[in-house]
Amino acid sequence: MHPKDRLEVSGEAVARLPLVLWETDLEGRLLRPPSGGGVARPEAAADGLVDVLESDVRLRDAARAAIEGATSAFEQRVGENVYRVSIGPLRDQTGRIIGASGVGIDVTAERTAMDTADARDQQIRLLVDTALDAVITCDPESRIVVWNTGAEQLFGWSQAEAVGKRLTETIIPPEFVEAHERGMVRFIETGEGPVLGTRIEIEAQDRNGRRFPVELSINPIPTSSGLSFSGFIRDISARKASERATREGEERLSLALDAIDAGAWDYTLASNGRLEASTVSSRTTAILGPDANRKPPDRASLHPEDRQEVADRWASICSGRAEEFTVEYRLHTEDGRTLWMSEHGRAFESDEEGAARRVVGVISDISRRRAMEETLLATQKTDALGAIAGGFAHDLNNVLAAIRGHASLASLEAGIPPEVSESLEVIQAAVTRGRSLTQNMMMLGSPTRIRRTVVDASKICRETLALVRPAVPASISISERFEAGEHRILADGNQFQQAVLNLVVNARDAVSGSGSIEVAIDRMPATTDAPPRLAIAVRDDGGGMDDEVRRRAIEPFYTTKGRAGNGLGLAMVKNFVEGCKGTLEIESTPGRGTVVSLVLPEVEAAVDQGGFNAASSGAARSASRVLLAEDHPLLRPMLLEAMTVGGFEVRHAADASKALEIADSWSPTVLVLDVNLPGDTGDVIAARIRERRGEDVPVVFITGNNDFEAPEWKAMKLLRKPFGLDELMTAIDQLITD
Numbered sequence: 001m002h003p004k005d006r007l008e009v010s011g012e013a014v015a016r017l018p019l020v021l022w023e024t025d026l027e028g029r030l031l032r033p034p035s036g037g038g039v040a041r042p043e044a045a046a047d048g049l050v051d052v053l054e055s056d057v058r059l060r061d062a063a064r065a066a067i068e069g070a071t072s073a074f075e076q077r078v079g080e081n082v083y084r085v086s087i088g089p090l091r092d093q094t095g096r097i098i099g100a101s102g103v104g105i106d107v108t109a110e111r112t113a114m115d116t117a118d119a120r121d122q123q124i125r126l127l128v129d130t131a132l133d134a135v136i137t138c139d140p141e142s143r144i145v146v147w148n149t150g151a152e153q154l155f156g157w158s159q160a161e162a163v164g165k166r167l168t169e170t171i172i173p174p175e176f177v178e179a180h181e182r183g184m185v186r187f188i189e190t191g192e193g194p195v196l197g198t199r200i201e202i203e204a205q206d207r208n209g210r211r212f213p214v215e216l217s218i219n220p221i222p223t224s225s226g227l228s229f230s231g232f233i234r235d236i237s238a239r240k241a242s243e244r245a246t247r248e249g250e251e252r253l254s255l256a257l258d259a260i261d262a263g264a265w266d267y268t269l270a271s272n273g274r275l276e277a278s279t280v281s282s283r284t285t286a287i288l289g290p291d292a293n294r295k296p297p298d299r300a301s302l303h304p305e306d307r308q309e310v311a312d313r314w315a316s317i318c319s320g321r322a323e324e325f326t327v328e329y330r331l332h333t334e335d336g337r338t339l340w341m342s343e344h345g346r347a348f349e350s351d352e353e354g355a356a357r358r359v360v361g362v363i364s365d366i367s368r369r370r371a372m373e374e375t376l377l378a379t380q381k382t383d384a385l386g387a388i389a390g391g392f393a394h395d396l397n398n399v400l401a402a403i404r405g406h407a408s409l410a411s412l413e414a415g416i417p418p419e420v421s422e423s424l425e426v427i428q429a430a431v432t433r434g435r436s437l438t439q440n441m442m443m444l445g446s447p448t449r450i451r452r453t454v455v456d457a458s459k460i461c462r463e464t465l466a467l468v469r470p471a472v473p474a475s476i477s478i479s480e481r482f483e484a485g486e487h488r489i490l491a492d493g494n495q496f497q498q499a500v501l502n503l504v505v506n507a508r509d510a511v512s513g514s515g516s517i518e519v520a521i522d523r524m525p526a527t528t529d530a531p532p533r534l535a536i537a538v539r540d541d542g543g544g545m546d547d548e549v550r551r552r553a554i555e556p557f558y559t560t561k562g563r564a565g566n567g568l569g570l571a572m573v574k575n576f577v578e579g580c581k582g583t584l585e586i587e588s589t590p591g592r593g594t595v596v597s598l599v600l601p602e603v604e605a606a607v608d609q610g611g612f613n614a615a616s617s618g619a620a621r622s623a624s625r626v627l628l629a630e631d632h633p634l635l636r637p638m639l640l641e642a643m644t645v646g647g648f649e650v651r652h653a654a655d656a657s658k659a660l661e662i663a664d665s666w667s668p669t670v671l672v673l674d675v676n677l678p679g680d681t682g683d684v685i686a687a688r689i690r691e692r693r694g695e696d697v698p699v700v701f702i703t704g705n706n707d708f709e710a711p712e713w714k715a716m717k718l719l720r721k722p723f724g725l726d727e728l729m730t731a732i733d734q735l736i737t738d
Contacts, residue, residue, distance in 0.1 A: 062087040066100035134233040156207030262364035303330035320354030400722035402634035457487040475514040503538040510542030537597040545588040621647035627668035629659040656680035675703035698735035
């Protein structure tokens with residue numbers, strides 16, 4: 001390089017730079033004093049690079065190598081300073097080596113920063129590796145780059161095995177792979193991800209394929225080498241199990257309290273007996289109002305005549321003299337009514353002297369029970385039964401409907417062992433018997449307006465025999481004998497079926513061992529005193545009845561079956577026949593069997609077919625959107641599964657508000673509504689939906705109450721619980737194919 005081409009830099013400028021420049025001759029001696037940073041040092045300062053240029057072995061060796069044509073670069077520590085040193089040949093204008101030249105840049109600050117960063121990185125790595133949670137970092141391709149000890153323990157893959165693999169190959173279950181990959185692509189394209197920066201609960205899998213719930217938080221981390229994603233994963237199996245156990249316990253308690261219409265309370269007491277804190281359920285508040293947060297003796301609504309007894313019993317448990325607090329008493333309501341309460345409590349915490357500090361209990365309104373007890377004492381048995389039949393039958397019918405539906409679903413499974421199939425038939429038979437009992441009780445009390453239409457008696461008899469056959473032993477044969485043609489009567493179809501069912505069940509019970517039962521329908525021509533009639537007779541060859549038993553057989557509660565009978569069957573049949581303006585005839589001879597005949601007027605009007613179209617197909621079902629509204633926790637899932645398996649698209653609700661919300665957003669084509677729902681009744685909900693839609697949306701009402709009077713609507717069906725799944729499917733098919 002020509003001297004004129006050199007960039008001239010003043011010595012003062014060089015002195016201000018954080019570097020040292022020097023040159024040596026071929027003997028290693030400095031040609032002139034070094035220049036640059038570190039030359040002008042206070043005497044008290046630590047030695048710099050210039051102080052060791054001629055004495056440091058490493059620098060001298062590098063200078064000798066430079067004279068031989070080599071160039072060296074390394075870091076040199078001098079005291080507390082660190083220099084990045086470069087030493088190479090010094091050449092003249094002809095290129096001949098005349099010595100060595102060197103430059104040393106002070107990188108102390110940079111090295112200190114790097115050492116600090118390395119130490120911090122080591123701390124972070126140690127923190128990550130010792131974390132109790134699994135810590136996993138991956139790149140945008142989902143390849144694992146960090147896999148800590150927690151991840152090894154949780155998922156079973158070692159760090160060496162996991163690093164480099166994709167998350168989809170290790171911990172993500174197959175059904176979540178597509179969603180994961182879509183989420184990664186969306187974040188790369190838009191910078192947005194719904195699960196990033198939040199804590200979510202999801203399912204993961206380990207090396208052996210075990211699935212378990214985890215808590216996951218993911219955050220994107222921009223680095224010098226590109227974007228990465230870091231996740232913290234915690235196994236929450238134990239927590240979920242605990243939550244599930246707690247939830248199930250609360251649900252069981254809630255169901256138990258609901259079953260007895262009771263509320264719960266929890267009172268914490270001070271040493272002087274004063275109420276310090278209280279926790280009460282919504283049902284307790286509904287029963288007691290403001291008194292719910294007061295001790296039993298302090299309740300303002302307590303009947304004056306009962307206050308002393310309540311106070312004495314409360315004092316006994318608070319003092320430790322009694323283990324339990326049990327009392328029945330009266331309350332005055334704001335509207336002037338008197339209600340009976342039953343309360344039961346127990347001390348859960350006590351002090352050293354045995355005095356109660358925390359008492360937990362339940363309260364229930366037993367006014368209805370008290371009223372029924374008084375009614376049973378003051379009226380005939382039939383009237384008392386009519387007072388309780390509706391509520392009892394509603395609850396029992398819900399349970400029976402759930403049992404029958406689940407048994408029907410189970411029987412659809414292929415390859416059921418014979419013993420299981422037999423058990424399912426026994427279940428169906430038991431439900432049939434339960435249905436008979438509830439219907440008998442409701443009909444005996446006559447709580448509902450009868451809906452009589454023209455029905456085919458032979459058709460209903462055949463359906464009834466199909467229903468009862470599983471409950472009849474194989475040793476008893478069942479036959480039918482019907483005159484040709486339709487057999488039209490004016491009756492409530494459900495009540496007629498129940499009457500025939502009762503007669504067949506009685507005939508079955510009358511046959512000991514082997515025997516036969518026959519159901520026959522004969523026409524009786526008109527006479528001067530009576531129109532044409534049908535005699536629907538049930539014959540058996542059982543033990544028969546003597547005159548005394550035959551005469552009393554239609555009395556309510558009279559039975560010859562001991563505890564196996566309830567004495568309601570023939571009494572209900574008598575009520576039904578008289579309501580249809582017919583007569584009940586009983587012929588029986590001891591040892592030769594019995595014939596019970598329903599003699600009913602025959603009518604000429606056409607049978608009500610209910611608009612059923614047999615052309616219903618899977619396509620019609622798949623095109624139907626069914627809104628199911630049922631609040632019973634056992635019945636709703638079963639109905640949902642049955643209709644879904646049957647080919648319908650179904651959405652479900654447990655209360656009125658949710659049902660209306662679904663109807664507004666989804667526009668169902670068929671409604672299946674329980675009559676009694678939290679918030680409103682099924683007919684009110686259906687009316688609102690029809691009004692909003694401006695059309696007669698088909699509706700199937702389901703109920704366990706006999707007191708529900710279905711509206712006279714077009715495209716409407718009514719099913720009383722417990723009904724069979726085939727009945728429900730037929731009802732919906734009739735509506736969608738009209």
